[in-house]
Amino acid sequence: MKIETVGIVGAGTMGNGIGQVAALAGLKVVLVDVTDAALAKGVATLTSSLARLVEKGKVDAPSRDAALTRIQTSTDYQRLAAADIVIEAATENADLKIRILRQIEAVVRDDAIIASNTSSISITTLAATIGRPERFIGMHFFNPVPLLPLVEVIRGLQTSDDTVAAVCELTARLGKSPVNVRNSPGFVxxxxxxxxxxxxxxxxxxxxxxxxxxxxxxxxxxxxxxxxxxxxxxxxxxxxxxxxxxxxxxxxxxxxxxxxxxxxxxxxxxxxxxxxxxxxxxxxx
Incomplete structure (x- = not known):
């Protein structure tokens, strides 16, 4: 599948970083969090990050401005309905992540991929909590997301080959290097x-x-x-x-x-x- 719109739940350190690299890569981004204040803080952080990249000559001003226009924010999960992939980037708490994943699944298309940025929680366990586990995968970015090139692509027991292939292709489009990892606590x-x-x-x-x-x-x-x-x-x-x-x-x-x-x-x-x-x-x- 061709991924053009990326949904992200969680506008904190990891979420806004993922949003930044996705927008710079030419993708539409829908950033969702529980409050407008959290969203405003996330957008302010990524805007400052982009400004520093412009100052260092790593990104030109037109590219920065275009990236910012591609980012939409909302407190409403329904805004994720058009996303081709939604990445959960919430706090490292299994119960919280499961609640979020079920909210995501309730609004996205049947063919949309759902990913978690978890750094340690079992992808197989998280996948088992939703109705289409073959479309679920781990996509572990590293902090700071705009600077570190690695993404661990973690396959749960249920994850399909097509899902793995689509996420590896997306990772490369984001300018990151994917490493394929079997599900295990903490991954690699x-x-x-x-x-x-x-x-x-x-x-x-x-x-x-x-x-x-x-x-x-x-x-x-x-x-x-x-x-x-x-x-x-x-x-x-x-x-x-x-x-x-x-x-x-x-x-x-x-x-x-x-x-x-x-x-x-x-x-x-x-x-x-x-x-x-x-x-x-x-x-x-």
Missing amino acids: VNRILVPMINEAFFVLAEGVATAEEIDTGMRLGANHPIGPLALADLIGLDVCLSVMDVFLKDFGDSKYRACPLLRELVAAGRLGRKTGQGVYRYDKA
Whole structure:
């Protein structure tokens, strides 16, 4: 199928980023969230992101302006009826995602694809909650979406070959590189990455080194572009904790136990860059 209109549910960090790259690729975008305020914030974020790309010479002003005209926003799920694919980009909570997926299914065409941007939740399990599971797939973008080229395309047990092919083609059109992944908790990248981040919190909690020293060690000693604790702040400490909890539940292996310090920071509302404080403090101005 030819995908020309992309629906996105969730105007937060991931949703507005996906909307930005889709609009730049010439696709129509319908961005849905629960409040006008959330939508306004999402559009403001992607508008600022596009402005930075223009300043850096990566996008020209006419392309930016054209992209912005392709984005529509609404709090009404009915606006998704014309979408060829709808990508759910809500918080990493299975119950919430299932509610959203059922709302999406109620309004889209029978041949429309429904995708989830989940970073850890089983695609097979999510697919089983809707009536056309063969049209369901995982499409895991990485933050920041406009800059990182990878998309994990996750096939659930029920996902059809046609759905996989259409989503891989869409991913390439968005200027991203798809990797095909079999359904498994955390898929590929987060299965490796988030436990490493969790171990960095244990090292910090044990006083083996300061946060700065841990991050410097991994940058200079392992050639990572960003240290694991700074990366946790970028991802969101709540997201890291949610992923670890999924791993612990689905694998039943104590090696996936979340570090108590990570859990405590989340309980304190110190979620990273998005709240102005996580492991580090940030100027939100």
